[in-house]
Amino acid sequence: MLKRPWKRREIMYLFFVLPALIFFGVFVIYPFIKNFLITFYSWDGLNEMEFVGLTNYKKALFQSPDFWKPIKNAAFLALMGISIQNGLALLLAWIVDKELKGAKLYRVIFFIPPMLSFVVIGFLWKWILEPNQGILNIFLKNIGLGSWALAWLGMRETALPTVAMVNIWASFGWGFVMFLAALQGIERDIYEAARIDGANHFQEFWKITFPLLLPIITSVSILTILGAMQQFDLIYVMTGGGPAGATEVPVNQMYMQAFQNGMWGYATTLGVLLGGILFVISLLQLQIKKWLVDW
Template sequence: MTTPATLINNPQTSTKKRRKWQSYALFFILPAFILYTLFVIVPTVGSIYYSFTSWDGISPDIRFIGLANFVEIWNSPRVHNALKNTMIMTISLVLLENVVAILLALLVDKVRWLSKLFRSIFYFPTLLSGIVMGFVWAMLLNYNFGVINQMLNKIGLGALAVDWLGDPRYAMLAIVLSTVWKGAGYYMIIYLAGLQGIPQELNEAASIDGANGWQQFRHITFPLLAGSVTVCMVLAMIGALKIFDQIAVMTDGGPGFETETLTYLIYKVGFGELRQGFGTALAIVLFLIIMIITVIQVKFLQKREVEL
C-alpha cells in the first residue's frame, strides 16, 4: 500500500509530488504547533524574562532588576530550608515508593486467586487526585477526631497518639507515607509488567540448582527488572520534586516551615506574597535542578542496565 512516507522517501517520486505531501504534513502539524507555541514556548520565554524583574503579578509596572532574584535565592535561609525539605522528601519517596511497589508486584504476581482484585485494590489510590488524597489523610491523622488516634486510644495505646500534622517531628513523615500509599500502585503496574516478561524457566532452573526465593530475586528477578527500575526511579524522582497538592491540603507548609518544599515555596511567594518575579526565578532554579538530577540518574541507571 502506498503511503505518504513512501512517496516522500521514494527517489523516483517527483519533486512536485514530494513538496505536495510535505505541505499536507505541515498543514496537519500546524494546529498542534500553534497550541504548543502559545501554551509552552511563549510562557517559557516570558518566565525567563519575568525572573529578572520585580513584577508582583498584577501591576502593569514591570521593573527589570537583573540577577537580584537569583542572588536572593542563593542567600535566602528560607530557600535553603525548602531545598533541604525537598531533598529529604524526594529521597524518601523515591526509595519507599519503589520498594513498596516491587513488593506489591511480587505479591500480586505470585497470587493465583483473586489476583485481579488485589491489583485493583493496590492501584485504586492512584486514581485519586492529590487534593482528595490530602483531605482523606488530613482527616485520618487529625489529632482530635482522626481515626488513627481514635484507634490507638481504643486499644489502650493512647500514649502513642500524637499530632501527626502539627508536630514538626511527624509532619514530614505523614506526608511521605500518605504519598507512598497513593503512588506505589502506579509503579506496581510497571514492575508487574516487567515481572511477567521474565522467563519462568530461569527461576525454575535456579530452584532446581538449590537457590532459595531471596537468591532467585537477587540474582535473576531484580537484575532483569533493570529497565523497569530506571523508568520508575525517574518518574518517582520527578514526581517527588514537584509534590504540591498533599502539602497544600495537609500542612500548608507547616508547622512553621518544616514541610515547605521548593514547589510550595514558589506558590507561596508568587501568589501569597505577590512576588511573581522571585517565584518565577525560583521555578527556573527548580527546573534546572530537576533536569540535572534526571540526566545524572538516567545515565547512572542506564549504565547499570548495560552492566547487568
C-alpha cells in the same frame, strides 16, 4: 538520507503537526521563555518591571531559605519515595506475580490510590490523622499507646514524615503496576531453572528478578523523584506548607511568593531553579540507562 528539495506535498504535511505545535508553543514554550526572562526583574504584578539582574537568583540561592528549604522537604519526599514506596511496590509486585490466590484482586486494589486525586487523598488522611477525633489516635489510645497519639500534621517533627507516608500511600500503585508488567515479561523458565538448582525465594529475587528489573526500577525511580519534587496538591490540602514551613515544597512556595507576597520575579526564579534541578535529574536517568546497557 539524501538531501533533496521539499515537495509541496511534504510541506503540506506540516499541517498535521501545526495544531499541536501551536498549542504547545503558546502554552508551554512561550511561558517557559517568558518565565526565564521575568527572573531578571523585580515585579509586583501591577507596576513597572524593574531590571535587577541576578538579584533574584542570589536571593534564592544564597540569602534566603525560600528555595533550599522547600527543595530539602521535596527531596525528603523523593527519598522516601524511591526507598520505601518503590521498595514496597517492588515487594508487592513480586508477590502478586507469584499468582497466589486472589492475585488479581490485589492487583485491582493496589492501583486504587493512583486513581484518586491528591485532594481526595489529602482529605481522607487528614480525617484519619485528626488529633482528637481521628481514628489513628483513637486506636493508639485504645491499645495503650496514648503517648504516641500526636498531632501528626500539627508538629514540625512529624508533619513532613506524615505527609511523606500519605504520599507513599498515594503513589506506590504506579510503581507496583509498572514492576508487575515488567515481571510478567520475564520468562518463567528462568525461575524453574533456578528452583531446580535449589534457589530459595530470596536468592531467586536478588539473583534473577532484581537485575532484570534494574532498567524499569531506574525509570520508576526517576518518575517518583520528578513527581515528588512537583508535589503541590497534597501539601495544599493537608498542611498548607505548615506548621512553620515544615512541609513547604517548591511549587507551594512559588504559589505563595507570586499570589500572596506579590513577588513575581522571585517566584519565577524559584520555578526556573526547580526546572533546572528536574532537568539534571532527567539527564541522570539517560546516563544511568546508558550505564545499565553497557553493563
